[in-house]
Amino acid sequence: MNALRQFYMEIPIVTRAYTTVCVLTTLAVHLDLVSPLQLYFNPTLIVRKFQIWRLATTFLYFGTIGISFFFNMVFTYRYCRMLEDGSFRGRSSDFVMMFIFGGVLMTFFGIFVNLLFLGQAFTLMLVYVWSRRNPSVPMNFFGVLNFQAPYLPWVLLCCSMILGNTVWVDIIGMGVGHVYYVLEDVYPQLSNGYRLIKTPYFLKRLFNEHIERNYQAAAEDRPGGFLWGGEGQPLIQEDGEEQQQQPENEAQPAAVPAQ
Numbered sequence: 001m002n003a004l005r006q007f008y009m010e011i012p013i014v015t016r017a018y019t020t021v022c023v024l025t026t027l028a029v030h031l032d033l034v035s036p037l038q039l040y041f042n043p044t045l046i047v048r049k050f051q052i053w054r055l056a057t058t059f060l061y062f063g064t065i066g067i068s069f070f071f072n073m074v075f076t077y078r079y080c081r082m083l084e085d086g087s088f089r090g091r092s093s094d095f096v097m098m099f100i101f102g103g104v105l106m107t108f109f110g111i112f113v114n115l116l117f118l119g120q121a122f123t124l125m126l127v128y129v130w131s132r133r134n135p136s137v138p139m140n141f142f143g144v145l146n147f148q149a150p151y152l153p154w155v156l157l158c159c160s161m162i163l164g165n166t167v168w169v170d171i172i173g174m175g176v177g178h179v180y181y182v183l184e185d186v187y188p189q190l191s192n193g194y195r196l197i198k199t200p201y202f203l204k205r206l207f208n209e210h211i212e213r214n215y216q217a218a219a220e221d222r223p224g225g226f227l228w229g230g231e232g233q234p235l236i237q238e239d240g241e242e243q244q245q246q247p248e249n250e251a252q253p254a255a256v257p258a259q
Contacts, residue, residue, distance in 0.1 A: 012084040013207075014095050019077050022119065025060040026069060036061060040116040041107070055107060058118045072120060079126045087133050093203035098129070098180060101197055105176045113168045124173025125180070128153045132181045153177070 008016065028034045041058035045051045062072045088095040102125045106118045115121070130149070137149040147155065157170040180197070187193045 012081060012092070014092050014099070015077065015080040015084050018080060018099075019073065022060050022062060022076065023073065025057065026062055026065060029061060030065050041110055041118060042116075043111055055103075058107075058110070058116070059103060059122050060119060061117050062119045063117075072123060075127065076119075076123045079123070079130045083126060083130050083133075086130075092207045093199050096203055096207075097197060097199040098184075101180060102176050105179065106172055109172050109176070113172065115166075115168060115172070118169075118172070121169045121173035121176070124153060124156065124170050125177040127156065128174050128177030129181055132177075133185070 011019075025034075025039070029036055029039070039054065039057035039061050041054055042051070046054050062069050062076075084092065084095050088098075102122060103118075106121055106125075110118055131152045132150060134149045139147055139149055139152055139155075141147070141155055145155065153170070153174050157167060157174070160167055160170050183196045188195050
């Protein structure tokens with residue numbers, strides 16, 4: 001139990017909080033403590049009945065416990081943690097701001113496509129941003145398909161189409177991820193560009209972070225991402241084996257989406 005508790009507490013705070021709430025929400029539905037009808041996104045009930053919690057719970061429920069739920073949680077945990085341990089290291093408030101930005105945009109788009117739950121779209125946003133910031137990372141999908149990281153969201157989109165799932169979930173997630181990537185990583189690097197997504201001061205104070213006076217994007221935040229291989233980052237050989245090069249006692253996120 002001590003080892004399990006230590007592993008849990010070593011998970012970055014935002015990733016730990018989000019994945020924990022997702023699992024607890026699904027367990028609550030499984031145990032009949034709450035009903036999915038109380039959680040799904042419904043603009044009419046939000047506006048007329050003031051059921052504001054639906055704005056959050058639509059991102060927390062991933063369906064009944066089963067294989068689909070397991071894979072969704074694995075993807076959410078992996079890519080959420082790799083972002084927070086990578087390009088958002090020491091910037092948890094900015095990571096929370098990404099959550100807020102993505103959630104607001106997805107909620108807006110969800111009104112027009114009539115999606116009840118947006119958790120999978122949120123996961124696709126995380127995957128998309130990670131893949132664009134790590135373009136040189138080779139991926140292996142179920143030991144069959146080899147490709148570079150930027151193609152991962154498109155591979156998942158094709159899988160959804162093959163399985164007969166609605167593609168709007170993937171499209172919204174990828175679209176919102178692309179908007180965030182352009183506004184945060186591309187536009188600030190233009191000659192007259194600047195950061196359009198500003199993290200509120202109270203969030204920085206909440207996470208006890210240093211308040212930057214003059215923003216200079218880190219190398220991993222610039223267009224094209226960064227090359228993995230430094231301290232705390234995974235190295236993947238051509239045969240798909242992952243080597244680790246990280247500080248002692250630091251958890252290493254997996255870069256291969258599926259085993």
